[in-house]
Amino acid sequence: MGQLWDKLGDLSRSNMYPYHMPGHKRNAGCGMDTALFFDHDITEIDDFDNLHDARDIIMDCQNRANALYKAGETYFLVNGSTCGVLSAISAVTGDGDTILTARNCHKSLYHAAYLRNLKLEYLYPQRISGYDFCGAVKPEDIDAALKAGTSIKAVFITSPTYEGVYSDVRAIADIAHSYGAALIVDEAHGAHLGISDRISEGAIEGGADIVIHSLHKTLPSITQTALLHVNGTIVDRDRLKRFLRIYQTSSPSYLMMASIDDCITYMTANGNLWADSLMSYHDKIIDATRQLQHLEIPDDNIVNDPCKVVISCRNTSISGSQLYDLLRTRYALQPEMACETYVLMIITGMDTIEGIDRLIEAVEDIDRRLGFARDMRLKNDTLSTDTAPKAIKTLRDAWDSGFEEVILESAVGRIAGDFVNLYPPGIPIIVPGEEISQDIVSTIRDSLSKGLNVQGISETGKIRVIT
Known part of the structure; x- marks a missing residue:
């Protein structure tokens, strides 16, 4: 157990009576279904410190x-990686500054740009040849953008990506620093990186100035728990802590903080064993599925992160959404997400042999059944990410403008008044202030028709445009 959880247990077993928040009064025996952890759930009382002034x-x-x-310093996050992204960007920019960012970044980056009234210059990750997802950000693209840009304060990238592709953080950090820019890495999906020699190094070792980890995504910690790490001298740490106080709740959950601490305690003692299990599971899946005839599971030359298993159906008669539904309903396996031509599964060192075997058997069975399907290849007509839609207004100006909702076909040529995201992972198709083209409308229509989760389109199929 972690130190904080043990101390909460000591309090629960003591005769100290709670005349303070929260209102459940640590009464775990009240009969409520959710009362299991009431006895460990407290507020900032004597002897339990304060997240916003930890001593x-x-x-x-x-x-x-x-x-x-x-790292140089590490801070607990109980509002998820989102508050880490908001705090990191706010700490290294001022009102109206410019940030260089990969277009495939999480929507929290765009929220930070709105809050800080930032100008965004975009990088375009490589496309993985033959697969419908983004690859790495090339260091030479960052070098060219910084050379051409004026007063870019920070570079923001996501590595690993949702699908498990690494960028060369070490090279990117060297380039960013040579231009005096801070490097922020959203490593939300890479909290396991660097904890064992069996797993690749992470962005901290790579020299990033700020790194954000979602512990709950791949490590044994409850949902919404995360960490922010800061390195070097570029980032003003007092300024960073000020923004952490702004973006994090003033009532941080001790259950979440105890879960973070327990996770760290566990991984410190068992990180190598956890990594051995993960790599064993990953290698077993890859080795067992090499002879698939119709489905494909890319190996680590394409999907670098061992926690990610991409099951591609690009050369079959079914879509990613259909494969997702099959795995859920026929085999009782819940995927992480579906896209047009693939399904994403997450594995960790906490999986079981039984669970891994079930996945392998399900994929093999579906592959056999697809052998009897008619040969109908899916057309890959996804919108290219080589260029972003044209920005007519700043994100803040657009989002603060009046808006109306119109049907998609009437939106062509209008300026977006809100985000439209594919979720997960929350990457925008269109950003407020950008011009809506026919290609954008076609992409949204196509995504909806394939059953993908498109956020920002109303139940009646309308999109917000500024008036």
Whole structure:
């Protein structure tokens, strides 16, 4: 157990009566279905420190996390990686500054741009040849953009991507720093990187100035728990902590912080064993599915992250959404997400042999059944990400403008008044202030028709445009 959880348990077993928040009064025996952890759920009382001014047990917990990841400083996040992204970008930019960002970044980057009234210059990740997802951001593209750009304060990239592709953070960090720009890496899906020699190094070792980890995505910690790490001297740490106080709740959950601490304690003691299990599961899946005739599971030359298993149906008669439904309904396997031509599964060191075998058997069975399907290849007509839609207004000006909702066909030539995202992972098709083209409308229509989760389109099929 982690130190914080143990201390909460000591309090629960003591005769100290709670005349303070929360309102459940640690009464775990009240009969409510959700009362299981009431006895460990407290507020900032004596002897339990304060996340926003950590000097005692929470400071010790953060220091243990820092020792595991070997960063300059590490901070607990209980509002998920989103608050880490908001705080990181706010800390290194001022009103109206410019940030260089990959177009495939999470929507929290765009929210930070709105809040700080930032100008965005875009990078375009490589496309994975033959597969319908983004690859790495090329260091030479960053170098060219920084050379051509004026007063770019920071570079923001996502590595690994949702599908598990790494960028060369070490090379990118060297380039960014040579131009005096900070490098922020959204490593939300890579909290496991660098914890063992069996797994690749992460962005901290690569020299990024700020790295954000979602512990709950791949490590044993409850949903919404995350970490922010800061390195070097470019980032003003007092300024960063100020924004953490702004974007994090003033009532941080001790259950979440205890879960973070327990996760760090577990991984410190068992990280190599966890990594051995992960790599064993990953290698077993790859080796067992090499002879598939119709479905494909790319190996680590394409999907670098061992936590990600991409099941491609690009050369079959079914879509990613149909494959997703098959895995759920016929085999009782819940995927992470579906896109047009693939399904994404997440594995970790906490999986089981039984679970891994079930996945292999399901994929093999579906592959056999597809052998009897008629040969109908899906057309890959996804919108190219080589160029972004034309920005007519700044994100802030557009989002603060009046708007109306119109049918998609009437939106061509209008300026977007809100985001339209494919979710997960939350990457925007269109950003407020950008001109809606016929290609954008076609992409949205196509995504909806394939059963993908498109956020920003109303139930009546309308989109917001500024008036």
